[in-house]
Amino acid sequence: MAASTPVDRLASGDHACLTFSDPEERLDILAAFVAAGQSRGEEIICFTDAVGVDELRAELLERGIEERGAGGGGAHLRVVRADQLWGGGSAPEAATMVELLAGELRRALERGRSGLRITADMCWAARPQANAEQLLVFESEVARLFADGRLTAICEYDRESFDPVTLGYASRVHARTVAARxxxxxxxxxxxxxxxxxxxxxxxxxxxxxxxxxxxxxxxxxxxxxxxxxxxxxxxxxxxxxxxxxxxxxxxxxxxxxxxxxxxxxxxxxxxxxxxxxxxxxxxxxxxxxx
Known part of the structure; x- marks a missing residue:
């Protein structure tokens, strides 16, 4: 069972699972996670699925979180659709997603960032085109990217979208479970x-x-x-x-x-x-x- 950790106590290199039923609580945790990454000079990507890109940007802005300038070194924060995780393919494929994140981490370090921080809305795995097995493979294979402490991530699981077995698996494969106090x-x-x-x-x-x-x-x-x-x-x-x-x-x-x-x-x-x-x-x- 993953240890429950307040979001403000997550360390660089943590791979955390957030299971939620309250969208406002999820947004608050996400905003705090993003703000911490900005203060540490990390590249940040929010992959969103259940909430639209523009809507999530607006919700973060309401809480004082902005996508900061692209001038010279690229944006500190990007909000993108979750399907960009699988590189434009017709369906999610674990190896492609892990390779994409490895590339994003490499480019972030080349741009002088201290690391890469991502939030991933995992609702894509409940979509008809998704193979549930790919979710299990992704969560297992992506773990190797956290070894040197340069990648930090929260994977978000809406309790309304996933069955108890999947939620239990998600909790087991993450080193941390993040939760509000x-x-x-x-x-x-x-x-x-x-x-x-x-x-x-x-x-x-x-x-x-x-x-x-x-x-x-x-x-x-x-x-x-x-x-x-x-x-x-x-x-x-x-x-x-x-x-x-x-x-x-x-x-x-x-x-x-x-x-x-x-x-x-x-x-x-x-x-x-x-x-x-x-x-x-x-x-x-x-x-x-x-x-």
Whole structure:
């Protein structure tokens, strides 16, 4: 079983597996992984399948991740379709994919990059034209490219697209399993660390019985982050007592620090009714609008 590792603790040369069911969590982990590669001067390629190239670019840009200039040395980050992994062939073939990545690594080093970092959306393996055996061969054969620590990768597996046997195999053949740090999780609520921008992400229903879990998560964000980003995009219900925890945390921030809350309009209304307008350090970004 692969060891579970927070994305910010992955080292150069790691080959990690991400299995996910929450697209926002997957995006956050991917953005943090890309940002780390940019800070290390690596060439970065995001192979995307379930999400379109333009959509993924826009989502990364929303989190402050840009494809940086092609001037002179090539782009630091490229977002491309997953089918480019098999070099234009009609179907994925493991040997071709491994050879392509070996070539990309060689060219990155020739351009003076410190290494190559890739994210690979593995949903291609669930497509009708794919041979499931090629996925198994690819994950096994690509391992040799990680030997010198110059290639770092996350292979992304959507739990909705793969059966438990394939997901179990993916976990076994990767040295690491990357995951968000979870503060609280039960049948109705999940609270976890958000990496880019840094803060806390909450999904589900947040009532008064779970307000303490939110308080603890926000307390860590106050210790770790200059500004606190609270992502409530996937929060369906916010109890007034839990809203007070948010407002109290924002009100007690030191001068010049702020809390940015991203939410839908029903959650915004609850925060306004709880007194959000009286907290200068609080800023709310509302889906389909901004306050």
């Amino acid at each position: 979870v503060y609280h999780e039960d049948a109705v609520l999940r609270i976890c660390r958000q990496h880019v921008p840094p803060g806390v992400r909450v999904a589900g229903d947040l009532d008064r019985t779970r307000a303490d879990a939110l308080r603890d998560a926000l307390a860590e964000a106050v210790r770790l982050d200059p500004d606190i980003h609270l992502n409530l995009n996937q929060l369906h219900f916010l109890d007034p007592s839990a809203a007070e925890v948010i407002l109290r945390t924002a009100a007690n921030l030191p001068d010049r620090r702020r809390m940015v809350v991203v939410c839908a309009e029903p959650v915004e209304r609850t925060l306004i009714e709880a007194g959000a307008a009286r907290v200068p350090a609080l800023r709310m970004l509302v889906r389909h609008g901004e306050r």
